[in-house]
Amino acid sequence: MARLEILKTYKIYIGGKFPRTESGRYYIAENAKGEKLANVCLSSRKDFRDAVGAARSASGDWGSRAAFNRGQILYRIAEMLEGRKAQFVDELQQQSVSKAAALKEVETSIDRLIYYAGWCDKFQQLYSAVNPVASSHFNFSVPEPTGVVSVIAPQNNSLLGLVSVIAPIIAGGNTCIVLGSYSKPLCVVTFAEVLNSSDVPGGVVNILTGKPEELAPYFADHMDVNAIVCCEKDAVLQKMIQEKASLNMKRVILYDSVNWQGEAGQSPYFIMDTQEIKTTWHPIENIGGAKAGY
Amino acid sequence: MAEKTIVIPSFSLPARIDQVGIEERAARFTKRSIKNETKLNGLLLTLNMIDLTTLEGKDTVGKVKQLCYKAVHLHDEYPGLPTVAAVCVYPSMVATAKKALGDSGVNVASVATAFPSGQAPRNVKISDVKYAVQQGADEIDMVISRGKFLEGEYNYVFDEIAAVKEACGEARLKVILETGELVTYDKVRRASDIAMYAGADFIKTSTGKISPAATMPVTLVMLEAIRDFYYKTGKMIGMKPAGGISKSKLALHYLVMLNETLGEEWMNNHWFRFGASSLANDVLMQLMKARTGVYQGKDYFSID
Numbered sequence: 001m002a003r004l005e006i007l008k009t010y011k012i013y014i015g016g017k018f019p020r021t022e023s024g025r026y027y028i029a030e031n032a033k034g035e036k037l038a039n040v041c042l043s044s045r046k047d048f049r050d051a052v053g054a055a056r057s058a059s060g061d062w063g064s065r066a067a068f069n070r071g072q073i074l075y076r077i078a079e080m081l082e083g084r085k086a087q088f089v090d091e092l093q094q095q096s097v098s099k100a101a102a103l104k105e106v107e108t109s110i111d112r113l114i115y116y117a118g119w120c121d122k123f124q125q126l127y128s129a130v131n132p133v134a135s136s137h138f139n140f141s142v143p144e145p146t147g148v149v150s151v152i153a154p155q156n157n158s159l160l161g162l163v164s165v166i167a168p169i170i171a172g173g174n175t176c177i178v179l180g181s182y183s184k185p186l187c188v189v190t191f192a193e194v195l196n197s198s199d200v201p202g203g204v205v206n207i208l209t210g211k212p213e214e215l216a217p218y219f220a221d222h223m224d225v226n227a228i229v230c231c232e233k234d235a236v237l238q239k240m241i242q243e244k245a246s247l248n249m250k251r252v253i254l255y256d257s258v259n260w261q262g263e264a265g266q267s268p269y270f271i272m273d274t275q276e277i278k279t280t281w282h283p284i285e286n287i288g289g290a291k292a293g294y
Numbered sequence: 295m296a297e298k299t300i301v302i303p304s305f306s307l308p309a310r311i312d313q314v315g316i317e318e319r320a321a322r323f324t325k326r327s328i329k330n331e332t333k334l335n336g337l338l339l340t341l342n343m344i345d346l347t348t349l350e351g352k353d354t355v356g357k358v359k360q361l362c363y364k365a366v367h368l369h370d371e372y373p374g375l376p377t378v379a380a381v382c383v384y385p386s387m388v389a390t391a392k393k394a395l396g397d398s399g400v401n402v403a404s405v406a407t408a409f410p411s412g413q414a415p416r417n418v419k420i421s422d423v424k425y426a427v428q429q430g431a432d433e434i435d436m437v438i439s440r441g442k443f444l445e446g447e448y449n450y451v452f453d454e455i456a457a458v459k460e461a462c463g464e465a466r467l468k469v470i471l472e473t474g475e476l477v478t479y480d481k482v483r484r485a486s487d488i489a490m491y492a493g494a495d496f497i498k499t500s501t502g503k504i505s506p507a508a509t510m511p512v513t514l515v516m517l518e519a520i521r522d523f524y525y526k527t528g529k530m531i532g533m534k535p536a537g538g539i540s541k542s543k544l545a546l547h548y549l550v551m552l553n554e555t556l557g558e559e560w561m562n563n564h565w566f567r568f569g570a571s572s573l574a575n576d577v578l579m580q581l582m583k584a585r586t587g588v589y590q591g592k593d594y595f596s597i598d
Contacts, residue, residue: 049589052589056591218589221588221589222588222589222591223588223589223590223591223593223594224589224590224591224592224593225591247588248591248593248594
C-alpha cells in the first residue's frame with residue numbers, strides 16, 4: 001500500500017516553543033510557478049506582543065552570560081545547521097532556488113554563524129577604550145547590548161539573510177523578534193527548529209511569519225523594544241518606522257542595500273549596530289610621585 | 295438580610311469540597327468574553343482594590359515612603375486614576391506609612407502575629423497587634439497557627455483569632471489562612487469557617503512567602519465559604535487573594551469569579567482586595583495601551 005506522506009505544519013517560534021499564531025490565520029506559500037508549498041502562520045500583533053515578552057525575560061540571562069559561552073552556542077547553531085544541510089537545500093529548491101545556489105546559500109549561512117561565533121568574545125576589545133581624562137579617574141568605555149531588537153528580515157535570501165541579521169544581534173548579547181521572509185517562509189521556520197536544538201535559551205530568538213506591512217508598525221512602536229532592524233527597501237515603510245521608533249527613541253538600523261552573499265554581508269560593525277557604549281568614571285587615588293598616565 | 299443569632303457549628307465535622315468540581319468551575323471563569331469598556335472599568339476597579347505590599351526583611355523607611363507615594367500617584371501621566379486601597383507593611387513601618395499617606399484616603403494595613411510563620415506565643419502575637427494598631431494601622435493582617443490547625447486544635451485557632459480580633463479594636467482584621475500549607479480544599483474551607491465565626495472581617499489566602507499562593511480554585515472555595523456564612527448569619531465578610539496575581543488578565547478573571555459567586559455588593563475595595571505588588575504596574579501598562587494604542591514597556595513605569 002502506498003504510504004501517505006506526513007506534511008509538516010509550519011508554526012512560529014516564541015519563547016522556545018512552537019505555537020500556532022494566536023489569530024488562527026494562515027496564508028499559502030507558493031513557489032515561482034505558483035505551486036502550493038505549505039500553509040504558513042499569518043502572525044498577528046498579539047503574537048508579536050507575546051514574543052516581546054519572551055525576548056524581554058530572556059534578555060537578562062543572555063546578555064550577562066560569558067561572551068565565550070555565547071560563542072559556543074553560536075558555534076553549536078552552525079553544527080546543527082550543517083547536520084540538516086540537505087533539508088535546507090531541499091526547501092530552498094522548493095522555493096525556486098537552483099540547486100547550486102541553494103547549496104551555496106546554506107554553506108555560506110553556516111560559515112557566517114562560525115564567523116560571528118568567533119567574534120562573540122573579541123569585538124569588545126576592538127571597540128573598548130581606556131580614555132585619557134584630566135582628573136583622577138580611571139575612565140573606560142565598553143560596548144553593552146542594546147536589549148530587545150525587532151527585526152524585519154530580508155525577503156530574498158530567506159535563509160542567509162535571516163542568519164546574517166540574527167547572528168550579530170545575538171552575538172552581542174541582545175535578544176530579538178524576527179519577521180522572516182513572507183514569500184519564502186519554509187526555511188525560516190526550519191531555522192527556528194535548528195535554534196531550538198542548539199542550546200539557544202528560549203526567548204533569545206523569536207521567529208514570526210507574516211506580512212511586513214501589517215506588523216511593521218508594532219515592531220516600530222512597542223515601548224519595550226530597544227532597536228529595530230529593517231531590511232525592506234521601501235521608503236514609505238522606512239519613514240513610518242522612523243517616526244514610530246521615535247516614541248521611545250529606538251535605534252533604527254536600515255540594511256536595505258546590503259549584499260548578504262558576499263564579504264560585505266559580514267562584519268563586526270554589524271554587531272556594533274546593536275551595542276551601546278557605556279563609559280565609566282572610576283575614581284582613583286592620586287598617588288604622589290607615581291606619574292599616572294590617566 | 296437582617297442579622298441572625300450566630301450559632302457556632304462544630305468544626306470537627308468534615309467540610310466536603312468537590313475538588314474536581316471546584317477546579318472545573320474556577321477554570322470556567324477564565325473563559326468569559328469581556329468587552330473593551332467592561333475591561334477598562336475592570337482594570338480601574340482592580341487598581342482600586344490593590345493592597346500595595348512590601349514585606350521584606352530589607353524594607354527601609356525610604357522604600358516604604360516610595361511605595362506610599364506610588365499608592366497615591368500610580369501613574370501621573372494618566373489623569374483621573376484611582377488610588378490603591380491600602381499599603382501593606384510590617385508593624386515597624388506603620389508609623390512611616392501612616393505619615394506618608396496622610397489624608398490621601400489610602401489605608402495602612404499591617405501584618406502582625408509573628409508574620410509569616412505565626413510561630414510565637416499568644417502574648418507576643420497580641421502585643422504585636424496592639425503595637426501595630428497603636429502606631430495607626432487601619433487594618434491588621436494576621437496569620438493563623440497552621441501547625442495547631444493541622445494538629446486538629448481548632449479551638450486553639452478559634453480562640454487565637456478571637457483574641458486578636460479583640461486586640462484590633464477599630465481596625466479591620468484580615469485572617470491569613472496560608473492555603474499553600476493547608477494542602478486540601480476541605481481544610482481551606484474549615485479554616486475559612488473557623489476564621490469567620492471567630493470574628494474575621496476578611497479572609498485572605500496567603501502570606502506570599504509560600505508557594506503555591508493564591509489560586510483561583512482556592513479563592514473560589516473561600517468565596518463559597520463567605521457566601522454560605524452570609525446566608526447563615528447575614529454578615530458580609532471580605533476576601534483577599536494574595537500572592538501570585540501579577541497580570542491584569544488574571545485579576546479580571548478573579549473579578550468575574552467574585553461577581554458570579556458573591557455578586558455586586560462585594561465588587562468594591564471594602565469587601566475585596568488583591569494582595570500584590572507587581573500587579574499595579576501590569577494594570578497600568580494595559581490602561582496606557584488602551585489609551586495610546588501602543589504596547590508599553592516597564593521602563594516607563596515607576597519601580598514598585
